[in-house]
Amino acid sequence: MRGYAEVVAEDRSDLPGQIGDQRRRLVERLAGVGAVVAVVSGKGGVGKSAVTANLAVSLAAAGASVGALDADLNGPCLARMLGLSRDGLEDRADGVHPATGPSGVRGMSTELLLDENAPLRWKGPGSDRFVWQGATEAAVLREFLSDVVWGSLDYLLVDVPPGTDKIGRFLDLIPRPDQVLLVTIPSAAATSVVARSATFLAEAGVAPVGLVRNMVGYAPASGGAPLPLFSGPDMNGVSEPLDMEVWADIPFDPRLSQLTDAGRPPGAGCEGGVGRAMAALVARVESARGGREEPGP
Amino acid sequence: MKFLCVGCDQAMAFAERQLPGDGTLTAIFTCPGCGREVAMLANPMETQLVSSLGVEIGGRTVPAQPMEQTRSAMDRPNQEAFRTDAEEPAGIAPGDAVAGASAADGPPGSWAPVTWSEGATERLGRVPNFVRGMVKRIYADYAQERGIEVITEAVMDRARSELGLEGM
Numbered sequence: 001m002r003g004y005a006e007v008v009a010e011d012r013s014d015l016p017g018q019i020g021d022q023r024r025r026l027v028e029r030l031a032g033v034g035a036v037v038a039v040v041s042g043k044g045g046v047g048k049s050a051v052t053a054n055l056a057v058s059l060a061a062a063g064a065s066v067g068a069l070d071a072d073l074n075g076p077c078l079a080r081m082l083g084l085s086r087d088g089l090e091d092r093a094d095g096v097h098p099a100t101g102p103s104g105v106r107g108m109s110t111e112l113l114l115d116e117n118a119p120l121r122w123k124g125p126g127s128d129r130f131v132w133q134g135a136t137e138a139a140v141l142r143e144f145l146s147d148v149v150w151g152s153l154d155y156l157l158v159d160v161p162p163g164t165d166k167i168g169r170f171l172d173l174i175p176r177p178d179q180v181l182l183v184t185i186p187s188a189a190a191t192s193v194v195a196r197s198a199t200f201l202a203e204a205g206v207a208p209v210g211l212v213r214n215m216v217g218y219a220p221a222s223g224g225a226p227l228p229l230f231s232g233p234d235m236n237g238v239s240e241p242l243d244m245e246v247w248a249d250i251p252f253d254p255r256l257s258q259l260t261d262a263g264r265p266p267g268a269g270c271e272g273g274v275g276r277a278m279a280a281l282v283a284r285v286e287s288a289r290g291g292r293e294e295p296g297p
Numbered sequence: 298m299k300f301l302c303v304g305c306d307q308a309m310a311f312a313e314r315q316l317p318g319d320g321t322l323t324a325i326f327t328c329p330g331c332g333r334e335v336a337m338l339a340n341p342m343e344t345q346l347v348s349s350l351g352v353e354i355g356g357r358t359v360p361a362q363p364m365e366q367t368r369s370a371m372d373r374p375n376q377e378a379f380r381t382d383a384e385e386p387a388g389i390a391p392g393d394a395v396a397g398a399s400a401a402d403g404p405p406g407s408w409a410p411v412t413w414s415e416g417a418t419e420r421l422g423r424v425p426n427f428v429r430g431m432v433k434r435i436y437a438d439y440a441q442e443r444g445i446e447v448i449t450e451a452v453m454d455r456a457r458s459e460l461g462l463e464g465m
Contacts, residue, residue: 002306007299009308018352021361091379091430095363113371113378113427121372125320125341132342135349140367142351147363 026146026173033067034154035178035289038170039212042197043190044162047214048183050260051250052159053081055181057103058267058282064154067098069144070109071170072161073137074120079111083263086112095149101263108148110140138169145173155285164200171204179288180209181247181281186216186228186235191242198242208288210247212281213239219251219273226251226273248281250274300337305330314355314461320344324354358460359438362431369428376426411437414449421453435462 030036039052049072056068070078079086079099084107088099098106110120122129122136150156158177160170171177180201184194201209216235217226228234229252239246253274259266268279300309309326312334316322320341327334339347347354351366368374413421417436424432439456440448456462 001303002301004299007301007308009299010310011299012311012356013352013354014356015350015352015354018357019350022351025361086375087377087380089379091363091381093434096379113367113374115373115375118373118375122370123372124345124370128342132345132349135346136366136370139349139351140370143364143367147367 022142022146026142029146029148029150030156030174032152033150033156036156036158036174037179037181037285038158038160038167038174038177039181039183040160040167040170040197040201041183041190041194042162042164042167042200043184043193046183046185046190046194047250049077049081049159050257050265051181051183051212051214052157053078053260053265054256054267054270054278055281055285056082056105056155056157056267057265058269058278059155059285060103060105061267061269062282062286064286065152066104067106067108067150067153067156069148069156069158070107070111071141071144071158071166073110073140075161076109076111076114078159079107079109080263081260081265082107084109084112088112092149095147097149103265106150106153108144134169138172141169142173155289164197167197167200168204171206175204177206179285180206181212181285182209182242182244183212183214184239184242185214186230186239191239195242198244209244210284210288211239211242211244212247213249215252216249217251219253223272247284248277250277250281298337300326300335302328302330302333309335311355314353322347322354359435359462362434365431368431371427374427378427379430381430411440411445412447414447416450417448417453420450435460 037055039048039055041048049070052068056066060066068078068082070076072078082101082103082105084099084101089108089112090097096108098108099112100106114120122133124132124136158170158174160166182194182198182201184191198209213235215229218229219226235249251273253270253272256266256270256274259270266275268275268282270278301307302309305328307328307330309328311324312327313325314322315325322339322344324337324339325334326337349370351361421429421433421436436448436453436456439460440446440452445452
């Protein structure tokens with residue numbers, strides 16, 4: 001009896017073809033995006049979303065057209081941080097148009113698709129959800145990329161949730177993001193996790209990867225040098241094993257977190273060290289892209 | 298997955314898909330040689346796994362709709378998440394020219410003109426808002442491709458039958 005590979009016949013289902021169509025839609029949609037910038041860590045609680053939101057508004061304030069995608073489907077907060085309206089998605093003939101915040105940043109997040117305080121749940125068999133949940137979430141992330149009418153963007157920032165598996169899921173969809181920002185904090189425990197992500201990215205051949213050291217000391221309201229926020233070795237000592245180029249050192253400033261939580265991230269417009277750090281990050285991101293071309297007529 | 302008729306040594310051809318509505322899937326295959334039929338019965342877990350890939354057993358009858366998997370897979374979503382365009386802020390009114398899929402003459406993203414009867418409008422209005430735009434687009438596409446100017450309930454029934462839109 002012939003085996004699978006020996007039986008060749010018309011396949012009306014053409015599942016590989018359907019998967020290929022999905023990929024093609026994604027590539028076509030992102031053709032209008034100048035640079036996809038992934039904000040990753042591997043570790044939770046290091047401030048990826050806040051960095052994403054503040055970088056997005058900073059780039060927008062510098063004149064760039066910016067989109068922000070919250071890839072953290074189960075713990076979304078980017079819509080809130082960007083001040084996106086909960087009824088801001090538009091269902092139009094050419095697709096779903098993203099919500100636009102007061103800074104002009106266009107965004108997409110499961111936060112916009114869920115009722116307030118409602119957890120994300122999928123329809124399906126009630127037990128052994130792990131069998132299919134990953135595939136469902138990968139498909140939803142693909143649709144966020146391919147079916148949202150992002151339009152012409154200079155930057156699409158993607159806030160990737162914790163876990164190297166989530167970085168892998170993102171790279172399955174976009175194997176070569178134009179830039180990756182690897183966010184860490186001055187904690188040896190956090191850095192040990194981030195180091196795994198750095199290895200993951202290096203083995204995937206992703207570059208450039210810029211290290212963003214967040215919460216590097218506490219910025220006193222009175223000004224002056226940042227004070228230590230964590231005990232133990234300083235940031236240089238902690239991040240030395242990562243052996244990566246540092247793109248920004250962002251001090252902790254409660255004003256930044258308060259404004260960001262309120263949907264008004266100040267970004268480079270923040271007073272003091274945070275603002276300077278965000279401005280430096282914007283310059284580094286723009287430099288890595290090779291300078292932003294001015295929009296055509 | 299392929300099915301081979303051992304007696305004829307021929308690959309069986311997909312013939313029909315059935316979704317009974319209990320989460321299971323039935324796919325019927327026929328041997329082109331002897332005509333024997335075999336039904337593949339998938340349990341809810343197997344059906345869900347295939348569905349999670351965003352593919353259709355037996356091939357697609359309509360093009361993939363924007364965020365169709367997100368909309369069909371989310372449980373208890375925010376029903377007010379999607380707004381239609383500015384020309385149509387509160388849904389559609391009977392007799393209005395709305396809800397086409399691609400406007401040749403309009404600005405990008407605008408709806409091409411297709412008219413909906415009162416009955417069709419009411420029926421579409423019963424579709425949950427979260428998926429209504431997607432469903433509307435499918436019916437409008439169907440009408441446009443066939444030169445149908447007014448979408449009636451009969452047109453919707455015909456589209457469901459021809460396109461295999463179980464559950465819409």
